Amino acid sequence: MMQVEGKCELFEAGHRACAGCGPALAARLIxxxxxxxxxxxxxxxxMEVFSTPYPETAWGVPWIHSLFENAAAVASGxxxxxxxxxxxxxxxxxCGDGATFDIGMLCISGAFERNHDITYICYDNEAYMNTGIQxxxxxxxxxxxxxxxxxxCSLGNKRPKKDLPRILAAHGAxxxxxxxxxYPADFVKKVERAINTxxxxxxxxxxxxxxxxxxxPGQTIAIGKLAIETGLWVNYEMVDGVVAKxxxxxxxxxxxxxxxxxxxxxxxxxxxxxxxxxxxxxMADANATAYNIDIKLKQERQ
Amino acid sequence: MPLxxxxxxxxxxxxxxLTGSWRVFRPVFRPEECTKCGLCATVCPEGCVIExxxxxxxxxxxxxxxxxxxxxxxxAKAIEMVQEEK
Numbered sequence: 001m002m003q004v005e006g007k008c009e010l011f012e013a014g015h016r017a018c019a020g021c022g023p024a025l026a027a028r029l030i031x032x033x034x035x036x037x038x039x040x041x042x043x044x045x046x047m048e049v050f051s052t053p054y055p056e057t058a059w060g061v062p063w064i065h066s067l068f069e070n071a072a073a074v075a076s077g078x079x080x081x082x083x084x085x086x087x088x089x090x091x092x093x094x095c096g097d098g099a100t101f102d103i104g105m106l107c108i109s110g111a112f113e114r115n116h117d118i119t120y121i122c123y124d125n126e127a128y129m130n131t132g133i134q135x136x137x138x139x140x141x142x143x144x145x146x147x148x149x150x151x152x153c154s155l156g157n158k159r160p161k162k163d164l165p166r167i168l169a170a171h172g173a174x175x176x177x178x179x180x181x182x183y184p185a186d187f188v189k190k191v192e193r194a195i196n197t198x199x200x201x202x203x204x205x206x207x208x209x210x211x212x213x214x215x216x217p218g219q220t221i222a223i224g225k226l227a228i229e230t231g232l233w234v235n236y237e238m239v240d241g242v243v244a245k246x247x248x249x250x251x252x253x254x255x256x257x258x259x260x261x262x263x264x265x266x267x268x269x270x271x272x273x274x275x276x277x278x279x280x281x282x283m284a285d286a287n288a289t290a291y292n293i294d295i296k297l298k299q300e301r302q
Numbered sequence: 303m304p305l306x307x308x309x310x311x312x313x314x315x316x317x318x319x320l321t322g323s324w325r326v327f328r329p330v331f332r333p334e335e336c337t338k339c340g341l342c343a344t345v346c347p348e349g350c351v352i353e354x355x356x357x358x359x360x361x362x363x364x365x366x367x368x369x370x371x372x373x374x375x376x377x378a379k380a381i382e383m384v385q386e387e388k
Contacts, residue, residue, distance in 0.1 A: 009349040013365035014316035017347060019324060020369030024347035051316065058316035184344050210369075218370030218383075221345055 010036065010060035017050040020217025022207035022224065023096070023123040025181045027051065030094060030121060033191035036061060039078055039089050043071035043104055045096030046130040046209075047123065062089075069103045071095050072111035075118045083117070090195050093120040098128040100204075101137030101162050112171035112200045119194045120202045122164070125209035133212040137162040140232070141283065142276055143263045145212075150266035155276055160283065168202045169241045175201040176238040181208070182224030186235065186247075193237075206233050214262020226257040231284035234291045246291040254281045321348065325368035327383040333358040335380035342372035342381060 010031035017024035023046055031038070042048045042065045051058040052065070066074050071093045079091045095104060100122040111118060127145050128134040135145040141160045144150035148157040169176045175197040179187040187205055194201035208223040210216065215223055227233035229252045236246035255277060258264040267273045288294050305311060331342075336358040343351040343359055350362040351372060361372070373381040 011349060012315065012317050013348040013350040013362065014319040014321060015348075016316075016319070016321070019347075019367035020371055021347045025345065028347070028349050055311035056314045056316045056319065216370075218374040220347075220369070220371055221375055 011051075012058045012060060014056075015051045015058035016053060017046070018209075018211050018217070020210045020220045021050070022181050022209055022220050023047050023125060024050070025184075025220070026121075026123045026187075026205050026207045027094065029181065029184055029187050030092065030191055031059075031061065033188040034061075034090060034092055034195055037089055038062075039064070039082075039091050041065075041071045041075040041078065041091065041093045043093070043095040043099035044068035044130075045099055045128075046125070047094060047096065049130050068099055070107050071099060071104055072118070072120060073107040075120075076107075076111045076114065076116045079116045079118050091116075091118045092195070093118060095120070095122055096128075096130075097122055097124045097126060097138035098134075098136040100124075101164055108168070109171065112168055112173055112202070115172065115199045117198055118200055119191070120168075120200065121191065121194075122202070122204045123207040124204050125207050125212060126161075127209075127212050129209050129212040138164075141280060142267060144266055145263070155273065156263070156266060165202060165204055165238065169238045171200075172241070173202055173238075174199040174240055176241075177202070178204045178206070178233070178235055180206040180224045180228055180233060180235055182206075182221045182228065183235065183247075190237065212263070214265075215260055219260065223257070223260060226252070226260060230254045230257040231288045231293060232257055232280070234287050234293055236291055243291060246293050248293050248295045250295050251284070251288060251293075254284050320364045321367050322362075322364045325363075325366060325386050327368045327370060328363070328386045329361050329366065329368065329370065329373050330382045330384055331358070331360055332380045332382070333360075335378050337378045337380075339377060341375050341377065345371050345375050347371065 011028045038061045040063045075091045075093045133145050134147040139157045142156040144156040150156040165176045177190045208220050237244045338357040350365040373383045
């Protein structure tokens with residue numbers, strides 16, 4: 001068998017991500033969509049650490065990391081300089097949920113308010129995974145992390161996930177979308193659209209983390225699909241603040257998603273916590289109503 | 303790693319780090335059952351599944367960490383995970 005030559009990936013093999021890493025797949029797909037004419041700005045996080053251990057890099061495009069909190073500010077500066085010089089590179093921020101939801105909020109808010117022509121992509125693995133699974137503003141209700149451990153006196157994380165896409169849409173962002181690595185073609189399309197939309201655009205991509213969530217590395221895609229099929233994650237697009245399109249599903253009960261992950265095991269063992277599961281089911285139901293994701297058959301409509 | 307003046311290392315590529323040594327399970331591709339959909343190459347977090355001239359796919363064992371995503375997602379079930387023996 002002969003190999004097809006000259007097909008080099010822009011996000012190269014040899015990076016140190018765990019086997020079955022969701023964010024690593026997200027990085028590959030982002031560069032597949034963005035192409036060579038791109039400058040990537042990263043914040044501190046899993047992706048920064050596994051893709052660029054000194055003095056090596058897995059990125060085939062210019063890449064810069066400054067601090068945890070200022071990726072959006074660095075990108076703003078790069079975009080302004082590129083515009084001044086009349087260059088055509090696209091600026092993309094690739095940051096984790098900790099850097100986006102918590103630490104970098106100030107700089108992101110500034111960049112979106114000034115409407116720099118950047119694309120901000122948050123790979124959402126729902127906790128600070130790089131430092132050992134601490135909860136963030138993106139951690140869902142009742143997930144057990146090292147800073148919200150489940151036990152006799154605790155049922156895990158007490159707060160639901162922050163609704164960041166809507167916060168950034170409220171800044172007047174022309175294009176805001178959520179995606180999932182489990183639907184690669186949809187994600188690539190959304191990245192392409194965000195890059196080609198003038199102004200500050202935001203994409204939040206659900207990237208399951210086998211180490212932090214506690215599932216078999218081969219299940220990364222399946223877990224991401226379950227999140228969508230249960231209604232706990234909704235893939236939608238917002239154009240000028242209005243939801244334009246949401247992925248419709250035949251919804252499954254949330255237990256299927258929760259049972260598959262170690263971080264939710266305390267909801268089933270030693271005894272099932274029906275009340276807590278009902279709370280999570282109510283969140284999925286609320287999502288279904290808000291985004292109208294339920295597929296209804298003809299008989300059900302009547 | 304040789305260090306230069308100021309203890310700064312020469313810049314390098316991640317490619318020189320052969321992550322294949324991490325593998326516990328090895329994906330074995332059966333090209334005769336392959337439907338050439340390319341999903342294995344799309345979902346590989348390493349990007350180390352390569353298309354052959356025949357349109358089927360082979361993994362690059364230098365980098366494959368053995369996560370098993372390709373075997374799990376293959377619609378034709380043409381990829382099998384077998385324990386690595388070293």
